[in-house]
Amino acid sequence: MRIGLIGTKDGAIRYGKWVQRLSKVIAPKKANDPNHTIFPGFQAVFQSEWSEEPTAKLLVDQKELHLAICMEDRHQAIYKAVSLYANLITSFIRESEVSIDLWIAVIPEEVYRLGRPQSKVTKDERQQSELLMNKKVATRLLMQPSIFDEDNRAAEIYQYELNFHNQLKARLLQHKAVVQVIRETTLTPDEFTKSNGMPARLLQDPATLAWNLATTVFFKNGGQPWKLSSPRPSVCYVGIVFKREALGADENNACCGAQMFLDSGDGVVFRGAVGPWYSPTNKQFHLTREKARELMTLIVNSYRAYHSGNSPSELFIHGKTHFSLDEWEGFRETVPENCRVACVRIREDQSLKLFRLGATNIPRGLAWAESPRKGYLWTKGFIPKLQTYPGREVPNPLSIEIVRGEADINVVMADVLALTKLNYNTCIYSDGVPVTLRFADTIGEILTAGPIQNDLPPLPFKYYI
Numbered sequence: 001m002r003i004g005l006i007g008t009k010d011g012a013i014r015y016g017k018w019v020q021r022l023s024k025v026i027a028p029k030k031a032n033d034p035n036h037t038i039f040p041g042f043q044a045v046f047q048s049e050w051s052e053e054p055t056a057k058l059l060v061d062q063k064e065l066h067l068a069i070c071m072e073d074r075h076q077a078i079y080k081a082v083s084l085y086a087n088l089i090t091s092f093i094r095e096s097e098v099s100i101d102l103w104i105a106v107i108p109e110e111v112y113r114l115g116r117p118q119s120k121v122t123k124d125e126r127q128q129s130e131l132l133m134n135k136k137v138a139t140r141l142l143m144q145p146s147i148f149d150e151d152n153r154a155a156e157i158y159q160y161e162l163n164f165h166n167q168l169k170a171r172l173l174q175h176k177a178v179v180q181v182i183r184e185t186t187l188t189p190d191e192f193t194k195s196n197g198m199p200a201r202l203l204q205d206p207a208t209l210a211w212n213l214a215t216t217v218f219f220k221n222g223g224q225p226w227k228l229s230s231p232r233p234s235v236c237y238v239g240i241v242f243k244r245e246a247l248g249a250d251e252n253n254a255c256c257g258a259q260m261f262l263d264s265g266d267g268v269v270f271r272g273a274v275g276p277w278y279s280p281t282n283k284q285f286h287l288t289r290e291k292a293r294e295l296m297t298l299i300v301n302s303y304r305a306y307h308s309g310n311s312p313s314e315l316f317i318h319g320k321t322h323f324s325l326d327e328w329e330g331f332r333e334t335v336p337e338n339c340r341v342a343c344v345r346i347r348e349d350q351s352l353k354l355f356r357l358g359a360t361n362i363p364r365g366l367a368w369a370e371s372p373r374k375g376y377l378w379t380k381g382f383i384p385k386l387q388t389y390p391g392r393e394v395p396n397p398l399s400i401e402i403v404r405g406e407a408d409i410n411v412v413m414a415d416v417l418a419l420t421k422l423n424y425n426t427c428i429y430s431d432g433v434p435v436t437l438r439f440a441d442t443i444g445e446i447l448t449a450g451p452i453q454n455d456l457p458p459l460p461f462k463y464y465i
Contacts, residue, residue, distance in 0.1 A: 001221045002099060004092070005054040006085055007106030008062040011184050015106050018187040019052045022210055029205035034386045039210040046218045046225070056100055058088040062108075069114045070121050073129040075138075078115050079157045080130070082167045090175050101221045105168065105181045109192070109200075112183050115164025133157075161449040169464065170449035178220050178462050182213070211427040219424035220462045224266075228418055236303050236312040237261040237419060239436030240319040241269075242285035243444025244278055252276035254285055255447045259461065260299050261419065261436055262306060267461030270298045271447055284321045292330025300334055302458050311336045316407070316415065317343045318436040328404040342405035344412055346437060349399035352376060361389040364430065367413045374401045377413045379420050380432045390429075398433075425465045439465050 005015055023043065028036035042050045065084055071077035085105055092100075107115070114121060121127075131154045138158035145152050160167050165181050172179055185192045185201050186209070192200035203209055215225050241257040256272035272295045277285045287295065303312055315335060317323070323343040335341050356362050364381035380395040382388070389395070400413055419434035431438055443464045 001048060001050055001217075002055045002101045003050070003217075003221070004056040004058070004089070004100035004103040005106070006058040006060065006088055006103060007184075008060050008065065008108060010062065011106035011108065011187075012057060012059060014184050014187040014191070015054075015104065016052050019050055021206075022050065022214055023052075026207045026210050028207045035388060035390070036205065036207065037211065039207040039214075042214050042218075045214065046223060048218065048221075048223065050217075054104075056092060056096070056098060058092060060084050060088065065108070066110065067127050069111050070125045070127045071129045072121065072126050073131075073134065074119060074121075074162055075135060075158050075160070076129045076131055076133070077121075078162055078164055078167060079160055081111055081115060082160075082164055082171060085168055086171045089172060089177055089179075093175050093177065101178065102217065103172075103177055103179045104217075105179055106187065107164070107181060107183055109183060109185050111164055117162045119162070131157075156451070159451050161445070163445070163449065166445050166449035169446050173446070173456060173459065173463060176459065176463070180217060180220055186213075215427040216425050216465075225424055225427070226421075228421065231418070232314075232415070234307075234310070234313040235415070236299070236315045237415070237434075237436050238299055238315065238317045239434075239440060240317060241440045241444050241447070242277060243441070243448045245274065245448050251280060252278050254278045255444065256285075256287060256291065256295065257443060257447050258295055258299060259436060259439070259443065260302060261422070261461075262303070266306070267435070268302055268306075268458050269443055269461055269464050270295065270302070270458045271456050286321075286324045287327050287330065289326040289330040289333075292327040293333045296331045297334045298458060300336075312339055314340045314407075315342075316412065317341070318346055318416075318434065319343065320347055320437065320440070321345065323403050340406070342407040342412070343403045344407075344416075345399075345401045345403050346416065346434065347399050348396050348432075349376065350396050352397060353394055354378070354397070355394070361391075361395055364389075364395075365417055367410070367417075368397075369409050369413070372409055374399070375409045375413050376400070377416055379417060379430070379434075383429060386429060 005012060024041055026039040028038045030036045065081060068080035068084060069077050089103055133154045135158050138155035141151060141155035169179055189199060189201060189203050194200055219225055239259040242254050244254045253274060254277040255274045256277055258270045260268045273291055277287055322345055328343060332341060354362050360382045362378055362381045364378060364383050366378040367375055369375040376397040377400055378395055378397045380391055400416060402409060402412060416434045419436055420431045422435040423431045423438055446464045
């Protein structure tokens with residue numbers, strides 16, 4: 001695996017310890033418990049070697065990082081801290097002939113703590129900001145640019161979200177760099193304790209943590225941790241993503257995107273246009289007919305590129321809100337005539353509770369077709385293999401409704417259940433939400449974390465999570 005490491009000197013040392021630990025067997029928290037599995041070592045699991053020494057190692061100056069993240073102006077602080085990581089990565093991509101599949105960005109706990117929305121720097125830590133600029137002035141300059149380019153460039157900083165993680169990923173999209181952000185406290189939790197000797201953070205047990213982190217690293221390096229035993233060929237699943245622009249002047253403005261998932265489990269993200277897709281009246285998002293057609297054209301063309309020019313035989317569009325007639329007609333205009341299309345609304349429903357006699361909850365995978373177009377699917381529940389229900393509350397079903405088009409509701413629900421098993425960002429037996437919608441909010445946050453170029457090409461799912 002071609003892994004690039006970026007972090008402080010201490011972060012690099014902790015990364016080495018972590019990789020060394022993952023190369024060995026890690027005992028489960030509880031023996032003979034199906035909920036806790038032994039981690040036999042990275043190479044034993046994935047048949048791939050993970051070297052302690054990364055393909056590339058980029059060191060961030062620890063003092064400079066501290067001074068940056070502690071600046072009084074939070075926009076300037078987070079932007080400067082992200083720049084210390086992003087600039088090193090982009091310079092490497094530009095100047096080196098070595099190709100990196102995944103960049104692991106190790107961050108100190110201070111960066112995690114102060115690199116989030118609403119973060120505040122204590123008076124003792126506070127550093128003077130570098131630029132004579134604030135959000136109020138920047139907002140005015142963004143609407144009415146100055147004759148001085150320097151002022152306009154300084155104002156651009158305030159277009160980025162106050163989130164180190166999201167901003168770093170967003171700024172590296174155009175450079176096609178896959179990034180996994182990991183806290184130092186995750187790598188070597190034993191080295192971080194409170195004044196009373198207790199752990200600084202409550203983490204999963206070592207074996208479970210190893211499974212989760214190793215799975216996402218393997219996936220982002222181009223591997224496929226697992227696949228469905230019997231996928232339906234020539235079927236394409238699309239999840240529609242909307243995210244309101246927090247920094248925009250128009251409250252109706254939102255960014256639209258789509259996630260395409262193939263029968264193989266691979267995913268691609270498309271960035272649509274920013275426009276007045278949000279309605280404050282009914283609090284729903286809807287595209288115009290023209291924009292729906294443009295977005296679906298990207299999806300169909302991308303599907304063909306992955307399948308030697310062949311079109312899908314079935315296309316399911318998943319969303320959290322009802323699909324309008326304009327959206328439906330826009331989608332249909334670009335899809336081949338021999339392709340069956342259906343728009344499916346999926347949301348968690350708390351109005352229906354189902355109980356069973358005995359000591360266990362209803363089983364995961366239970367479905368009830370209320371009508372030919374609507375059903376309820378319990379994606380959470382008792383799992384016989386694990387002999388438990390991994391939850392504390394009575395499981396709520398997903399309400400699944402075929403809003404537009406024609407499809408068999410039982411097939412639709414079976415597909416949704418299968419899609420709950422394709423979350424490669426962690427290693428869990430099953431998820432409660434299909435992968436088409438599981439990361440909708442996460443992807444939306446990356447798409448709106450900063451001013452992304454409109455010509456951003458479709459990128460694999462791993463760039464966003």
